[in-house]
Amino acid sequence: MNRTEKKFDAVAMMRSIRDRISAEIEGMTLEEELAWLASQEIKDPFLKRLRDRAVQQTTAASRASRGR
Numbered sequence: 001m002n003r004t005e006k007k008f009d010a011v012a013m014m015r016s017i018r019d020r021i022s023a024e025i026e027g028m029t030l031e032e033e034l035a036w037l038a039s040q041e042i043k044d045p046f047l048k049r050l051r052d053r054a055v056q057q058t059t060a061a062s063r064a065s066r067g068r
Helices: 010-025 030-039 045-067
Strands: none
Touching: 010 030, 030 045
């Protein structure tokens, strides 16, 4: 079986990014993590809509829990 040399290792890149983000948000409260996430620039329109929807759901859940 012939093997070609990888030009790009997606798994290694994902792990590197995950480790960097984990170190950056370590010790943050949920509110701090949400603020950090909201401050990050997202260029992909699908991911931006996904993030905005998550923020809306979190805000709605927070309001509902305070109203009880």
